[in-house]
Amino acid sequence: MAPVASSKDALRTVFGRASTPGPLPVVDGSVKSFLKRNFLHFNAAALLDAAVGYEKHLNNGGKMVVAMAGAMSTAEIGISLAEMIRQGKVHAVCCTGANLEEDIFNLVAHSKYVRLADYQDLTPDEETKLYNKHLNRVTDVAIPEKAAMTPIEKAIMKRWQIADSSGETMFPHEFLYDILRSGELSDKYEIDPRNSWMLAAMEKDLPIFVPGWEDSTLGQVYAATCESGEIKRVHTVKSGIQYMMKLMGWYTNISKSGPMGFFQIGGGIAGDFSICVVPVLKEDADPPRDVPMWKYFCQISESNESYGGYSGAAPNEKISWGKLTKDTPRFVVESDASICVPLIFAYVLGW
Secondary structure: OOOOOOHHHHHHHHHHOOOOOOOOOOOOOOHHHHHHHHOOOHHHHHHHHHHHHHHHHHHOOOEEEEEEOOOOOOOOOHHHHHHHHHOOOOOEEEEOHHHHHHHHHHHHHHHHOEEOOOHHHOOHHHHHHHHHOOEEEEOOEEEEHHHHHHHHHHHHHHHHHHHHHHOOOEOHHHHHHHHHHHOOOHHHOOOOHHHOHHHHHHHHOOOEEOOOOOOOHHHHHHHHHHHHOOOOOHHHEOOHHHHHHHHHHHHHHHHHHOOEEEEEEOOHHHHHHHHOHHHHHHHHOOOOOOOOOEEEEEEEOOOOOOOOOOOOOOHHHHHOOOOOOOOOOEEEEOOOHHHHHHHHHHHHHOO
16 A cells, blocks of 8 residues: 655645645754744745745756846845946846935945934924925934935036936946946045945946836936936936836847846836836737746735736736746745845855
């Protein structure tokens, strides 16, 4: 008589998706072994599955796009993301304009940021005091406007004016790359430059796509400069449409070299813009392009699925839009990205 499988064994094999049973790994002091030993259930297990899947995707010759919403740069994601970029474990970033610029704000003004541990108890009057002091709050930290934003505005304004008068056009991230590459701000660095993901990206000339850039401090400054007539040509700084065209060409070419993965931090425009490149190429391009579908997908968000809301929408919804397929490995971690993302990156980096 064949042995009867235990309920635990049956659970491990249901749908063919669960982990292979075995002894818990010995902790060797690394984050990787800690996660393997301790992150066994619920969101913790989902995080570990996503990290294992990320590593497997890279080991299979895959490329990874990181889509970054929220205020991850102010949360200092650069400490781990910069190393991911340097080690070739991130191949493109699609982010909000805020994440693009706030990494550099932190780079040049870190010591003047104000930590607000009691932010949940702030009254409207206390918030007004922050405003009057030109301290712009992002949850538990306030960005010092004059120390962080003003130096970058001055440096980029010069470049906008030169490009405008010469007829040149560049993407938002290219102007910032030019500032970093020039070294003109290097004497102002207040963190270890290795912890700036924008510096790491500049050194790799990493493709960056920034939809909705106008919804950022520098984007709004640019809009005001155009409205005043100081900048004559609105498209001196290229737009989101041009970013999508650039992304279409990049995806077409890079997907020939290996499977494509998508790692989504939060929701909103950063995630939806970049993941849509596949249906755009397959369904809207003329002629349609026979590009491969995404072969890995991970979403980290604490948003709940709601009526029409994208940030918490389950990955299965993306199948009906032609963004994913039923065979795409899909991982969802419903938790705080400022905790989860560094842990996943640490796993992939072998820290």
